[in-house]
Amino acid sequence: MVNYSPQYVNKFSCLGSKCPETCCHGMTIDIDKETHSKYQKIKIEGITNIPNLLQKKDNPTEKHFSSIKSRKDGYCSFLGNDGLCSIQKKYGEDFLSHTCYTFPRKNINFKENKLVTLSVSCPEAARLCLSNKNSMEIYEDKFYKKKKFNLVSEKFETPFANTGNLIINKVYQLLQNEKISYLNSLVIFNKLLEEQLNISQNSKQFDEIYKFFYENFCDIDIIAFDNSNLKILFLTDIFNIIDQIKLKHTCSNFYTQKLISLIENSYLELVGRFDNIDYAIENLKKINQEYFCRFEQKNNHIFRNFFLNEILGYAHILTNPNSFLKYNFYMSIFLATVSKIILLGICSKENREPTLEDFVNIINSVERSNQIFFHHDKNFKMLFNIDILKFYDKIDKKSLFNSSLLVFG
Numbered sequence: 001m002v003n004y005s006p007q008y009v010n011k012f013s014c015l016g017s018k019c020p021e022t023c024c025h026g027m028t029i030d031i032d033k034e035t036h037s038k039y040q041k042i043k044i045e046g047i048t049n050i051p052n053l054l055q056k057k058d059n060p061t062e063k064h065f066s067s068i069k070s071r072k073d074g075y076c077s078f079l080g081n082d083g084l085c086s087i088q089k090k091y092g093e094d095f096l097s098h099t100c101y102t103f104p105r106k107n108i109n110f111k112e113n114k115l116v117t118l119s120v121s122c123p124e125a126a127r128l129c130l131s132n133k134n135s136m137e138i139y140e141d142k143f144y145k146k147k148k149f150n151l152v153s154e155k156f157e158t159p160f161a162n163t164g165n166l167i168i169n170k171v172y173q174l175l176q177n178e179k180i181s182y183l184n185s186l187v188i189f190n191k192l193l194e195e196q197l198n199i200s201q202n203s204k205q206f207d208e209i210y211k212f213f214y215e216n217f218c219d220i221d222i223i224a225f226d227n228s229n230l231k232i233l234f235l236t237d238i239f240n241i242i243d244q245i246k247l248k249h250t251c252s253n254f255y256t257q258k259l260i261s262l263i264e265n266s267y268l269e270l271v272g273r274f275d276n277i278d279y280a281i282e283n284l285k286k287i288n289q290e291y292f293c294r295f296e297q298k299n300n301h302i303f304r305n306f307f308l309n310e311i312l313g314y315a316h317i318l319t320n321p322n323s324f325l326k327y328n329f330y331m332s333i334f335l336a337t338v339s340k341i342i343l344l345g346i347c348s349k350e351n352r353e354p355t356l357e358d359f360v361n362i363i364n365s366v367e368r369s370n371q372i373f374f375h376h377d378k379n380f381k382m383l384f385n386i387d388i389l390k391f392y393d394k395i396d397k398k399s400l401f402n403s404s405l406l407v408f409g
């Protein structure tokens with residue numbers, strides 16, 4: 001088996017008790033069935049009635065059987081005063097649930113090979129992934145830098161999966177190429193995703209079809225108009241959705257509250273303080289050009305790295321024909337949009353360009369609490385909040401990709 005991973009994954013080392021956040025603060029930690037049974041019998045000094053700390057799921061599965069109840073301050077019930085996990089401390093790493101053992105790693109096991117990325121909801125992973133231009137260079141077994149990689153082997157896989165392997169290599173090259181705008185790269189990637197089933201019927205056509213998309217979309221102006229009004233409408237809708245979320249949930253979790261207040265502050269700065277929406281649109285246009293675009297020109301690897309890390313993190317969408325999985329991609333564009341809007345709010349309020357640190361912190365916060373925008377159905381499929389879908393429907397009813405990109409770009 002070959003392990004593929006971006007360069008930054010190999011540099012990652014958990015900050016442990018020095019971490020400003022700790023993995024389990026503000027997160028829902030799912031426990032698999034086997035770990036759930038093991039935890040019925042453990043005894044830890046200072047923690048009483050352990051079985052009661054595990055909340056069985058409404059529709060338990062082997063992998064998502066129960067979840068750990070958080071303390072009132074949002075920390076995991078098993079986190080010790082020293083900032084370390086008391087289960088790991090007493091019983092060792094092997095006793096941890098799959099979620100705790102692997103976080104922040106996202107391992108995708110294909111039949112022969114494995115792809116490992118990290119979730120940017122870990123602050124150290126976010127810093128490593130986003131702050132360096134070369135972070136996303138792919139390595140084989142940690143040591144060998146690769147220009148191409150094989151997630152699946154032609155001999156053993158379906159035509160669909162083999163086409164997916166060709167697509168992931170193309171998106172890797174596109175998003176690593178600074179000469180092509182990453183928005184154009186995302187459009188080409190989406191076109192390939194839409195056509196994947198057709199291409200897989202005759203994979204010899206792949207190069208020709210790719211060339212067609214590349215030539216038609218690599219250097220066109222994807223957002224050929226000022227979309228500040230769409231961003232203002234998006235922020236207004238998200239602000240209203242947040243209000244409903246606050247009514248429904250207690251939101252005692254520190255990170256959820258932090259994200260909610262970032263969005264509220266951005267709303268007040270970019271929309272709420274203006275009597276007339278035209279002034280809000282004018283202000284956003286100015287801030288975007290003066291601060292945000294300038295910063296992005298100097299640091300254009302950030303969103304490239306973000307999207308590439310996201311796409312590699314759900315690369316199974318390219319080998320599994322379930323079209324529903326493509327929603328992961330639209331969700332990434334949504335999360336990037338929320339991050340961008342919050343950063344624009346900070347630029348407007350403080351009359352300055354964003355910093356790399358701002359980017360890392362905001363993307364980390366948005367990823368960490370992204371569950372407020374999505375929910376799982378009983379099969380653990382991630383779904384958009386219905387009001388977010390209604391908003392995107394107003395832009396382009398037929399394409400969630402077009403709608404989300406038009407607002408983000």
Ligand code: SF4
Binds near residue numbers: 020
């Ligand atoms: S959030 Fe990341 S750095 Fe912090 S404790 Fe967890 S894995 Fe380590």
